[in-house]
Amino acid sequence: MSSTDPSLAEELCNLQFASGWSDGVVTELAAISKYVEFAAGTIIFTQGAENHDLFLLSAGRVGLDMYVPARGAVRILTLSRGELLAWSALVGDGHMTATATALEPVRAIAIDGARLLDLCDRRHDIGYRVMKRLAWALSHRLVATRLQLLDLYSHTTPHVLQSPVERR
């Protein structure tokens, strides 16, 4: 890490995750976080594996793939700076739902999931903020997924959208 890198606390705010939070709260969060780096091509975690860190991307892109038997890996989404990765560490059972690969040199803030949950349990004010952030990120991701599902650029209209019976 070079000396010009922002401190963890600064970066947590820069990345919107903790922006607007009081210094005290940010410091507590920074205390359970660390910078991690992944070389391009590194598999950060694999589908089904256990992972206990929540990642907040600071630089580089990450690809999320799901493995479909007989079809291979299908890329679902790519993530960039400011976006959350591995949220199932926090709200799931710790088993990852997709495989994450660093597409470029990646730097991220890894927040220890167990300690974050513990912090949230102890300090509900922090817990509320963290969960609100998470809910926002997930709802955003959900809308994006729905748009992908709509298959907007498809040349044929999916049948589900066009009822053969005219609505009155």
Place this chain on the structure above:
Amino acid sequence: MTANASTESEFFFARAGLQQLIDVLRTRGYKVVGPTIDQGAIIYDEIASVDQLPQGWTDQQEPGQYRLERRNDEAWFGYVVGPHSWKRYLFPPLATVSVADKTAAGWQMTSSPDPSPKYAFLGVRACELAAIKIQDRVFLGGAYVDPIYRDRREQAFVIAVNCTMAGTNCFCTSMNTGPRCRTGFDLALTELPDGFLIEVGSDSGSEIVRELQARVAELAESQAAEQARLQAELQITKKLDTTDIRNLLLTNLEHPRWADVATRCLSCTNCTMVCPTCFCTSVSEVSDLQGDHVERHRQWDSCFNLDFSYMNGGNVRNDIRSRYRQWLTHKLASWIDQFGSSGCVGCGRCITWCPVAIDLTVEVAAIRGETP
């Protein structure tokens, strides 16, 4: 050109003069189109003789109902309006807009080969004059002019006939379009028991009057005509409150009334076909067997047709709710943005000819929150 309503320009001719008027126009090469009875309704068709007029008949109208009845006099123009309007002649239901021929040098396109008949319209009501003025704005008032409409319109001779009675579905007074014919005619007649009072609205109108055995009207005749016209006005009971109607409708696009009317409306298109201002069309290709000679046919269409809003893959207005809403908001609201006036002249045709008696004045009142 505006009609001079002062008594100096009012003339009078006896009943026999009407045939003479038709003859004069025909001699001048006009196809005279006027009211006549066909299949139980008063429609507009080419006529040569006053005998073809609906003499002694009147039309009894209610929402969803139209019936001819005998009058107790022999009036020629003792009815209001029927299923036809003059748009049928100025803006024909079917027209060829262009022709394409395959030549050695490839496709060559030429303008419509359709002739532009020279029409004289006999019996144009005040609301219909207003409708023609609205279609003038649609077809001639913008950057692009419809040549078929223009050619017919430029040649047309318009003989208005003032209403001396009103129908149950008439609401021209709400739309400021009638019942008095004020502008937009060459001649305007008011039918009296023994003849017609004539007002002149243009130079060609006065030219024609000079050929008739017409004399300057007497004061009593002018007064009798005024009385007859007043009678029509007094008979009008239907109202459409147009206060801020543009915003009323365009800010109520999700009003529950649209779903309500959709349960009644059959999307049959009748209202748009009979409306004297509706102008939507679709174009189709008609080719000869070899496919070397192709005509583009333009046909009246309707926003009530499902595929009217078709875009590859689906239709934008997929339900009757959205189609009725399109029609009514266009007619009474967006029209104001687009052409500077309402698209409705209050003729009541859409109410009469709706098979399920939907009445736009009632729908608007409901959206206004005045459901009876």
Place this chain on the structure above:
Amino acid sequence: MNLSPLMTHAHAAVADNPWLSQTVRIESITAEIPEVATYELAFVDPVLAARYRFLPGQFNMLYLPGVGEVAISISANPNSRERWAHTIRVAGTVTQSLSRLQPGATLGLRGPYGNPWPLADCLGKDVILVAGGIGLAPLRPVIYELLANRAKYGNVTLLLGARTPEGLLYPGEYTDWQAGGIEIESTVDRASSEWTGNVGVVTLLIDRLPLPRPDQTVLLMCGPEVMMHFTVKSARKRGLADKQIWLSSERNMQCAVGLCGHCQLGPTFVCKDGPVFRYDHIAPFLKVEGL
């Protein structure tokens, strides 16, 4: 004759028949992505050819006699003379027939029609172009104009969305565009894990965009209506006002000159009031289902 005063005025203004197509010849056909090809057209009549001009965002009506007529944006450099390009996706009857034609074939053309993109409003501003699928076609003339006068504009970013990597239109030109000073970001809905580009909807690209001066930024977009709807949401979150956002819209068109009634969207006619609209002008109507 008792013509309304409007009539004589309008008659003098335009005596032409707006329904009449002119003969054009297909000069070349370039296959683009699957189902999409670019057709270079030229008027057969040299007088028309010399006179023809268009603005970025305008469209033509292409006519195949016996088959039908379709509205197609002009995808050429606005400075092109004598011939110009249309990029067309095979959708149905007319576009299918068109795809079977060879260079040298003739067809009919009317146009150009519609309002252009607001390039004057972009001068000195940062410009974001958002294109979904074939929606890049009507934006290509803008790109050529921005490249030709690059210094007159601030940062220019092109955000592309497509179904798959193979669906990204004009891939052969991206290097030139980037060299000319246009930042390009693309994303696709579906890809295998070999694809190293972005996956996800195009709105995510807006969320990630560095936007140094949102109040001095203009966004021009064209693509499926749902995509544009969510693009606006993302752009608003990034500080763009609705009046800084422009879109090109689509509705059934038969006449292209406001006489047939088909393309109405609220009080507007897409053909003559659009197809390019400022978002705040059309927003109240665009968001109503089935309008």
